[in-house]
Amino acid sequence: GLDDRLKAAWTLERTGAALTLGAEACRRYEAEKAARGLLDFDDLITKAAALLAEQPTFVQFKLDQGIDHILVDEAQDTSPEQWKVVEGLASDFFSGEGARAGVTRTIFVVGDEKQSIFSFQGADPRAFGAMRSTFERKVGAEGFRRVELPHSFRSAPGVLEAVDAIFKSAVAHAGLTLDGVGPVHAAIRADAPALVEIWPTTVPEPHPEPDNWRRPLDEVPSDDPVSRLAARIAGFIQAGIANGLAIPSRNGRPMRAGDVLVLVRRRGRVFEAVIRALKELKDPRVQVAGADRLVVPEHIAALDLMALGDALLSPHDDLSLASVLKSPLFGFTDDDLMALCPQRKGTLASVLATSDDARHRAAAARLAGWKGEAEGLRPFDFYGRVLGRDGGRRAMLARLGPEAADVLDEFMALARTYEGAEPASLAGFLAFLRRGGAETKRDMESGRDEVRVMTAHGAKGLEAPLVILADTVDMPRPRIAGGLLTLPGEGVPVLAPRKAEDPEVLATARATAAARELEEYRRLFYVALTRAEDALVICGAETRAPARDKPHARPEGCWYDLARAALEPDADEGEPLGFEGKVLRWRKGPGLKVAEAGA
Template sequence: MSDFKPTAAQAAAINTRGSAVLVSAGAGSGKTRVLTERLMSYLQDGENPAELDSFLIITFTRAAAGELRGRISQELAAALAKDPGSRRLRRQSALCSRAQIGTIHGFCAALLRENSHLAGLSPDFKIADEQRAGAMKAAALQKALERRYETPGNYPAFTLLADTVGAGRDDGRLGALVLSLHEKMQCHARPELWAKEQTALLQSPKNDAGETPWGREILLRAGESVDYWCGEFDRLMEAMTAHEKISRAYMQSFSQTGDALRELRRRLRLGWDEARACLPVPFPNLGRLVNSPDPVLSERLKDRRKACKSAMEELEKALYADSASLLAEMASTGPAMSALLSLTLDFDREYARAKSRAGLVDYSDLEHMTARLLSDENGRPTALAERVSRRYTEIMVDEYQDVSRVQDAIFRALSRGGKNLFMVGDVKQSIYRFRLADPGIFTEKYLSYADADKAAPGEPRRIMLQENFRSRREVLDCANSVFSLCMSRSLGDIDYDENAALKCGADSGEKGPLPQLLLLSLPKAGDDEENPDKTALEAQMVAAKIKALVEGGAELGAGDGRRPMGYGDVAILLRSANTVGGIYRRELARLGIPVTAGQSGGFFSSVEVSAIMSMLAVIDNPHQDIPLIAVLRSPAFGFSADELSAVRAADREADFYTALRKAGGNGGRCRAFLEKLERLRSEAPDMPAPELVWRISEELDLLAICSAMSDGERRRARIMELAELSERFESSGYRGLHRFVLWLRSLAEKGREPALGAESASAVQIMSVHRSKGLEFPVVFLCDTARRFNKQDSRDTVLVHPELGLGPKVTDLERRVEYPSLARNAIKLRLERELLSEEMRLLYVALTRPKERLYVTAAVKDPEQMISKAAASVSVPMAPELLAQAAAPVNWLIYAGLADGWRHMELKTAECVEEAAESPEAAPQRDAGGELLPELRRRLRFVYPFREAEALPSKVTATELKGRAEEDEDAQPLAPARPRPFRMPDFTRAGRPVTGAERGTATHLVLQYMDFGSSNSLESVKREIERLREARFISDREAQAVDAEAIVKLFGSPTGRRMLAAGDTLRREFKFSLLCPAEEIFGAAAGEKLLLQGVVDCFLEEEGELVIIDYKTDYVPSQGALREKAALYSGQLRAYARALERICGKTVKDCVLYFLSAGAAVSLPMGENIKNKA
């Protein structure tokens, strides 16, 4: 064994035996190492050692399988080095090359070949490529449709299907629907049984819409929404009681709506029509409110009421008709949907026959045929499954969160009911819903399995790997903060609780930079979604930021390993890299930043590489239409579509090569190509692969062609890299052109693209979030987070859901109108919630990729308004119903930042620089003088537009301004931000003396919650403190720390009497967050904004003006020291005054500091000198 020292959780995952084991492995927790060590522990068990070939190990990709096989080989080699005489270890090492480590499709193919007679297959079957399968599907669909058109009497409901769902014009829409439905049905182990269940469901009568699966779904979602708004209205009504004036104006309307919401919540549990009887929810007009005592609160009340009204209108649309009408509508869709299912199954049979004739299967067949061999219709293992399962000591499955229902059925059948199944995964990283992955499978096991230390013998158990060995503490704290507030069973498929949170396993002890949320304020004109320059503007900001970090000397690492940050340390992650990645690459290149697009397919799909690969395939076998046409269309030959059509016309029946030879008989370009091809084909047998690659490149003049194209240097580098790949092929012992072609195709299919030397080592990488999964980068920029979630799937002609079935529209043929059915509305709700859950998990994957620095960027129209609107509805934790209304990931991040007080993420905003908005396309090469000279000068004069802002904090709390006197603000830098003290558990503080900070906190809590009417005597104050302790507003320790006499003295002073006389204008512990000009606070960085936060202990209103009162528990040795103490807090009090004047729209006339230890107050009138006040 190696020197690996596992954590307690890792050790449990390695050593637990005798039952099904589910390992929930958080990001960066070392799951691959755990898999390797578990396998090695079996092989080196002193009492009962296992053989390596008695394990079935399933990974998500071939690359992952290769990596795992390599690790096992290394571990065995290390073990042999320690015990070179071990015959057993030598045997295991020999078995490594043929151990069953691979993908689910690799296993299925092997099992089907072994049992081809049972599966009805030829043992030499082949797997159809995408193009071949697509052509066969089109032909099968055409046959199934033609059969119905020719004999419509045999398919009575087909005409209705064609007229309604098919739109009655052509069968293009209907054909696309059949192919889509067929693909989605493949998530079921037995699709034909699922189709029968859907037909039966449509035909089964119900008495109430709420009894159907669709009605239950709608009522469930409606109940969640109404429940949320009931709680929200209770909170809003409680908030307005602080101001009698606001209560008089608004309380009656809010109360009536709140009562109606509670009644609706009750009726939703009784049934569909019962709930409809409560609609619409009344929203009586609000009373008139002039000169609100709290404008922020009154605006929040109106905004939240408006949001509730909108939510109830949507609910009313979902319950748009009575139960009987809806059930009748669903019954009317039954015949067409039954016809659709029948057509889809007919198409499936035609497609299966075509594959059988050709000796082909597709990837879906591999899984379904294997599932049928291993389990019966009731899911019980077959005799074959029991026989095969006896081969395996254990079945290990990696990435279990991404399995489908079919794959899960296979694993269950092979593992003796799950008894020897070891599953590793992380449902928070399930991001392949489009591949039919079902995170619910992992969640079901996670919730039903017992913790390993509490499970009974033989009982399935779960183990949580939470220690992250990849990222800095600041990155993990940010991720934990965001997802503890936002991720839940309802939105993300798992509650992000203490079992899900990541723990720092690689803490260097050095403090690093906080992750940043960078909001770019777009020009005011036009909506940001419709702004065509939005992406380019954001990309320019990102490029400028990266350049500033690298050239500004940013460092990575810790201690002796500290080093300068380079461009190769940076990865830009995008949700839609194929859509916008080119824009980011262009803007980085404009600033001279090296960049490589790390997108899968970028190398092999490039023009120059695909031309050589196609030519290699044609040299090997010219009777292949696709590679031959690709070569002819390439820049080396440049055949036009018309010329290719002329070639095809030479012989419409034969393959394209035969037609080309006939067309070439008349000379011209076809003859020239054929001569080159024949020359290369005659030379190829005697050439090693590297020489042949260069020969093709020379014959096609590709290096010269690439030099004339854009990005020529990188294109030439790709050709050289392809030559190096061919060297690797030769050095591995392989020979032969055909094998070389297959080897290259295999690399392309696996996405195993070569790194282009200096390009990848010292260049910024751009890739999708999906592709970044499993990778790590020192610095990550997650960009384009204001892009709206793509809900296109919920707009399909017929919606499909594995559990809820088919969701058609109701079509009225007489009026030629269509509208959503009950089922469609329900499925749309479920699909959109599942989409948002996947987007939440994608965000988790992105935020857990960086090792050291994380930057999240978004381009939005008005950041200040966006933040203010979010602040009005923020809560802890965030309600899923509120988060589900988010338009983009940036909304979630803003909610999380506000709820967390921006403790674990910095917020920065920047304005667009108009000059940077210009983003011309690359022009043809021309003389460097004239019009290019000004552009060159402009680039050379480039200065990072936000350099001054780099020195500013993204947010500042009023408390941090303590000690910053106004007259010398320009001379003194802001004190470094200190980490917020962690509140230690009570048991760790027992017996220790009360600190000054704890005494201050306790006193502020009492003054926040106590009844000021009980402040006239020492006994009454003590009773208030005891009441707060019993009500758990304060702890026992805090109750003992409060100086009751000082509080009595406060309310006997002029300051206290002002507070008592203020009535309902008095506000306590007033929290605020607002963006304010940095220039107001720091006298610099004009145009920049930062987030100012604080909590005003108390303020009141006197004659239309505001008075701020701030309590201090600082020790004051003498009356003479009051001036010095007060001067320390002047910056803080002025920040409070600025904030209240902006929020309330009223002048602050006085700021009073009351020192409880001295029983004295100091008044700081704005603009006047400090003076003592009795």
């Protein structure tokens, strides 16, 4: 109708303007790269594919003389552009022109479309299936072999049966496999016992009104669902280690902290709460590796230290000084600042120094001492004295909790890194932190005896005897990169900022994109489940109260519901380890036992 045509016209106008801006941004980016003689990662792929597509070329001839076998690993994560490189390398394999006497040329491709979870990098499991068909057609039926590997060398039979049961329904396995059927696994460890538990979700507790109006608006109450879930997980891990649960994949020895992998869908409240709860146990047997990825300058502890640097470098920066005074380094309150700041004459630093209050003058003296050191010391040495000799680290951990220790350690490591690359100055170090790139990634494969807490994306390729899926309630929000949708079959990006403004063709494209995102959401669930060797725990926190006509507030189709609907019919209620309540324990296969003495 007319409404649809008007929406289409507005969309065309918006898209034309967006593409004009985008083209100019791309032109400038390409010009900057050319001026510096640089290539980015995408350039390497596209230029390699273009070079191999030009035939006949000297490059093709030389490659043809030297390549007999091509191996593509993790093929489900290969993007269509990367497949063009593989096609170019193999272009003469099957033509007969490049054949050499006595040489059989092969392509060996390893991949599992069920584990394709990197669409944001361009990966598409459909491209994996299309390339399989392409090579099958080129080679012919006699030369092509498709080998299925249903056996798992990692997981116990009980875990694999649970995975198969979860993905048996049509809803759960939609988009999981290219042929549209659920997975079927076989375990190499045929007699190994396993434990599969589903815990009840934690839900908001009713609070009497009115609440304490003096509490900060952003304070997280200790009894909120996320904090209670984190406490359950910490208690379960501590009890498992204390009771000496036997780990079948480790020859029946007692459970250790390093046997546990806690997975979340994304870094957020659950992620931070679990790390905090584990550290607050203060149990030497339950060490935790900390965040797998940490953006140091965004944490409040690092922001406080950076504000200290700003205040010392710029005596007129009253805002930074006020931030430092409220930090754990000084412990001033809002009331303290209100007594100092309004209607002050001069800078906040001068008001502190001339105050009649002994505490204010002590703070001014401390700042003056730090200012002298900041001017003469390297950043690492200066902050080392602030945190060590002057008790800054102790004060920060007392207020911010033990998880701040990771941030302070990485902050000091970044100071050392900065000094090795640039002339050491406090102003330069602060600029270095704010430029970005101050993100720390830990190697979670190292064999330290620590509980690992990480995202399911980060855990791909890893494994652990006991896997706890902690973030199973949230669903992905529709994510359209840059507000651009691609029209089906056209490959043309169209600016579509709001669903209400979509013409019919864009509504269809948006629905297709949302469906593909849900498919990847379920593939990520498959990856998370299959990290477990012996034991699997599925739990979650509902942060919103349910509506009156609904029993819970979970979104339909979330990981928790997929697992519970599949496993509940064959599960019994049992007593959990480490916390009060009841859990569902799947009956397939024997559960884990307490390790024998001396194991």
